[in-house]
Amino acid sequence: MSINHEQVSAHGQMPAAGQGTMVAAGAGTVPGLQLYQFRGGAASWFGTQILGVLITVCTLGLCYPFAVVLVERWRAKNTYLHGRQLQFIGTGWGIFGLWLKWLLLSIITLGIYTFWVYPRLMQWKVENTVYA
Numbered sequence: 001m002s003i004n005h006e007q008v009s010a011h012g013q014m015p016a017a018g019q020g021t022m023v024a025a026g027a028g029t030v031p032g033l034q035l036y037q038f039r040g041g042a043a044s045w046f047g048t049q050i051l052g053v054l055i056t057v058c059t060l061g062l063c064y065p066f067a068v069v070l071v072e073r074w075r076a077k078n079t080y081l082h083g084r085q086l087q088f089i090g091t092g093w094g095i096f097g098l099w100l101k102w103l104l105l106s107i108i109t110l111g112i113y114t115f116w117v118y119p120r121l122m123q124w125k126v127e128n129t130v131y132a
Contacts, residue, residue: 040078048074065099066092068121076129090128098124 052067069092076088102120105113 035082037080037083038078039080040074044074044078061103063092065095068092068095068125072125072129081131085132086129087132088125088129090124094128095121095124 048071052070055067055070056064069088069090072088072090076086079086098120102113102117106117
């Protein structure tokens with residue numbers, strides 16, 4: 001897993017030092033230090049979800065990318081890694097063209113293409129999440 005091109009272990013440990021990188025003695029993970037933290041609440045999540053559903057339903061799914069951006073911004077805003085807040089920099093317009101292509105291919109293939117949509121959407125979400 002990587003964030004901003006830094007390698008992070010799957011267990012949430014500090015990135016390993018690359019070749020030529022100097023590391024101070026004792027640097028690395030500290031026992032008992034929480035590396036990931038989520039501070040979101042039920043009320044803000046519920047409001048965000050309701051707004052996302054309304055956007056999607058009222059546009060018959062056409063503006064789903066904008067709902068995805070809304071939810072991802074909420075998630076990133078409430079997620080901290082090493083004490084630093086994450087930020088979602090993607091836009092609805094940034095994925096809109098891909099969403100139309102995925103929607104058409106899913107309709108043409110009678111839903112079979114949806115197996116490829118989810119990994120591509122997750123990739124786009126991760127690539128557009130950065131340190132604030």
